[in-house]
Amino acid sequence: MSEVVIENLTKKFGKTVVLDHVDLKIDAKEYFVLLGPSGSGKTTLLRLIAGLEDVTDGAIYIGEKKVNDLLPKERNVAMVFQNYALYPHLNVFDNIALPLRVRGWSKEKIKQKVRDVSETLHIQNLLEKRPKQISGGEQQRAALARALVRDPTVFLLDEPLSNLDAKLRVEARAFLKKLQKELGITTIFVTHDQAEATTMATKIAVLNRGTVTQVDDPYALYMKPNDIFTAGFVGSPAMNIVQGAVKRADSELQFSNEDLKLTLGNLTKDAERGVSMGVRPEHLTLAKKGEGLDCIVSNVEPLGSITYVTVNIGKTSFIVQLSGKLDLEAGTPAKIEFDKNNILLFGDDGKRIDSTATN
């Protein structure tokens, strides 16, 4: 069980910079998620830790050891691939046993160990089958078993849930989380699915275009995103982000663009730098009459316990999350209210302006 430290890591493919001076510290026993859209470099980072790619610049430490020049097998990491990459010509038992066989374990010890691991993963009745003969979820467990059988110090998972159907994915999420807790192995999990990240991780690093934009626990990431990219990427449906300007009117600050004027309340002077505003759907409320800004309902999506309503103020649209069923129809006028305590402001560099949330 070791920590993983990444120092000033840069990776280039030819002239393309895939990772740009990345620093990360992953504590021992942590369930660490690398979250980012495709092309953000998250999978490359995982492959660098595994040793499948060469480091261009910087250093990777596993435990105390610098592993830049070590072969994958010398790093004692295990990896589960997106397509599981089971050996198609071997049955599940031999798939799990192969890492031990090439390490020269005795037949008896291998049998015992494979039995133990397959019991942990509930696949003991599949050992005689070939990968093609078992379902996607079972293949995933077989791949996990193959990875875990040699007691790795770091466990790397490259979008292992993306090939499962929705129901299985939710099950696998819970299963993985529980398994990781039981085994206490440092785990690095790559995904582009923010729901996957927030439900499983103890800590999340958000990557965008080869740089880490934020490392935080899931809740902090959701409530206090460092920048406009993270704000938009984490959360579903995405945060409402509106371009505009912050101006001081009388004693209060006001956010405005051509469609709306919104009083922000008392904020520090710093807030005046804001050029965009973000507010999550659950921090908006909608009513037929009353206070708030005038808007027109354009779309209603009932999901049962909650309803998402898209409203327009001029050309600016917002998604509002409301609880329960709603008697609003598309095309009708309504009033929208903003929870002023949960409005985020971003400067023209895309960074969040800190003064907003606290006041």
Next chain:
Amino acid sequence: MKKFSILVTLLLTLISLTYLFPLYWTLITALKTGSEIFSRPPIFFPSQITLSNFYSNGNIFGAVSETAIGSVPWLVDSTLIAILATLVSTFLIAAPAAYSLVRYLRSVWLGRLILFMTMIPEAVFVVPFFLMVAKMSLLNTWWGLIVVYISFTAPFSTWLLMGFFNDVPKSVEEAAQIDGLSPYQIFYRVSLRLVTPGIIAAIILNFISCWNELLYALVITYSPFPAGAQTVPLFLTSFIIIEKEFAWGGLAAAGIFTMLPTLILGVYAQRYLVRGLTMGSVKG
């Protein structure tokens, strides 16, 4: 649509008949009596079937000369030469070469060059090969022919297998790398196993071409029987002129007999051949 498919079926039937006719003709010739073989007009459906061309009065294949006392030594030579050449060329040369070309050199250009090599007519190299084999003192030996057959079969198998190795998912090899397999182990324990259909296709094609090869066998091992090594096609040539006469019946019977291994192989391995030649084609 239906008209079209009838037309296609007709055309295919015609083509198949063209290919099958020589086989049929050989078969009925082998089963005809001596007079019917030479009758004019030719007889397409023999009135009487006889096995005397295969065996009669202790003579195999109607042996009329002492050089054709039986096919066993030739069969042994042919079998051993074809098997050895095929195995060495497929496993020791083509498979490792194809793998390293695909995974390490990543050169499509080199792959094409290798395919191009297979298109050069064999006759072009007769003289240089004869001289080389002679210099190695391997004339009239198995090894002389084996060396030549390896060098003729390896390029095509290499090209064929390149397509198969290309289809092996990279992540499987990477998983093996992380699991602790050395590059050699990845090749031997994982990738080679995954291209089994290609290996089988290569083995069958190589075996058939070694089995049927006449030109080099004639040049490199042609000395009066019993020589150190003579393959089945040479055995068949011994029927052509026996005292100014063509021993058609014996030749046909021996021909049928010696094509059996390739026929059986071909029928048994048809699905591998089809898969091997279509699925494993190099893209680009």
